[in-house]
Amino acid sequence: MGHSTLTLGQLATQLNAELVGNPDTAIQGxxxxxxAKSWHLAFLSNSRYKSQLNTTEAGAVLIRKEDVSEYTGAVLIVPNPYAAFAGLTHLFDQTPRPVAQIHPTAIIAASATIDPSASIGPYVIIEDDVTIAAxxxxxxxxxxxxxxxIGAGSWLDKHVTVQHHCQLGERVRIHAGTVIGADGFGFAPHEGQWYRIAQLGRVVIGNDVRIGANCTIDRGALDDTTIGHGVIIDNLVQIAHNVHIGDYTAIAANVGIAGSANIGKHCIIGGASGIAGHLSICDHVNLTxxxxxTKSIHQPGTYSSGTSFAENSxxxxxxxxxxxxxxVPLTQLIKQIEHLQVRVEQVESRATSCPPSSLSQDD
Known part of the structure; x- marks a missing residue:
């Protein structure tokens, strides 16, 4: 559980920040x-909100050095106020951390290996040959x-399911209702029917991955479905079998990624986007x-599709x-444009080749 009160001096030391103000000022959130109120620490990371410095009641503000002149109150000067703010949220986080114990209602197979420092909550089920790290x-x-x-320091929220032979790295956080390692959508058509293909792969998740609530990450059909280190995934995301997601990619809510897609590192996938199967997206791609x-992307950059909204009529x-x-056939349009271009060039050529008409003069 986080601290309820810290002084500006303590926060400056924590952030290695330059403090302008009273180091004994108490900050409670x-x-x-x-x-913000007088007991809060606020932050300015976007110049669009500079005007709010004139009206804020914050006890102090996280701010860049170049913006200090805009504010007369107490400040903590840091290179990146938003990153500093993100780090401090953990100091004030009041989320209760369960104690290391095994609840008496938990059902645990005799062959499972559980580190003594782990916390196993009510009605948890742990099957044969599972390993739960420190x-x-x-x-x-x-x-x-x-x-x-399940790797060391990982935290799985209520009603999370991890199916057989999946592997989670260290410090993985998965929110309520998510399913890791369900069967992929693999069926073979034959004589008007669908025949299920057994999904033989796993889901392998790297370190420091964050997965939101009610997501589904399907196991591979043959090869593993893999999620790289530091990937962050919002709520209600579907990742199909054999998908590979590179390190530090961010995926917003309601995204659907079809089977065997390969997503690069440091990508950003905007909410409600859809990615077709069996294609590749290179590193550093931003999808709005x-x-x-529907096609592979081989060059970094920002990509969009569809049309924006408009008034209904x-x-x-x-x-x-x-x-x-x-x-209208496209070839017909192209021919018409080419014909018009030729006519324009002809007119321009005649205009430049003919001398100006002489003016008639009266005798």
Whole structure:
């Protein structure tokens, strides 16, 4: 559990920050500039909000050196106020951490290996040959299936399920209701029916991964589904079988990634985006919200698809015009444009080759 009160002097030491103000000022929490009170520490990371420095009631502000002149109150000067704020949130985090114990209602196979420092909550199920490393927290109703391994310092929230032979790295945090290692959507069509393909791979998750609530990450059909180190995944994300996600990629809510897609490192995938299967996205790609990716991306950059919203009557007109355009053969349009271009060039050529007409003069 985090501290309830820290002084500005203590915070300056924690951040290696330059303090301008009274080091004994007590700080009891963090808040935005707009809503901060005298016992709060706020931060300015975006110049768009400089005007809020004039009205904030914060006891102190995390700020860049170049912005100090904009504010007359107490400040902690740091190179990156937002990153400093993120670090301090852990000092004030009041989320209770369970003690190291095994709840009497937990069901644990005799062949499972559990570190004494782990916390096993009510009605947890741990099957044969599972390994639970040091300082792991499994909250109530978590299920860890046969042969899986949970790395040191990982925290699985209520009703998380990890299916058989999956592997989680160290310090992985998974929120409530997420399922790791369910069968991928693998079926073979034959004579009008669908025949299930046994999913023989695993899910392998790296260190320091964060996965939101009610996500599904399917096991591989043959090869493993892999999530790299430091990946962050929002709520309600579907990752299909054999997908590979590179280190430190961020995925927003409601994203769907189809099977065998390969996502690079340090990518950002906007909310409600869809990525088709069997394609590759290189490192450092940013997909804006609701992007639909149907081809591989080989160059870093920002990509978008679809049309933005409009007033309904205007949107209907755009749809009608798009349909009308679709009815005109593209080759016909190209020929018409080429014909017009030739005519324009001919007119321009005549204009430049003919001398100016002489003016008629009266005798």
């Amino acid at each position: 963090l808040a935005s500039l707009q809503h 300082n792991v927290i499994l909250e109530s109703h978590v299920c860890i299936a046969k042969g899986s391994c 919200g609701m992007a639909m990716i 205007q949107w209907k007109k755009m749809v009608v015009r798009l349909r009308q355009l679709a009815d």
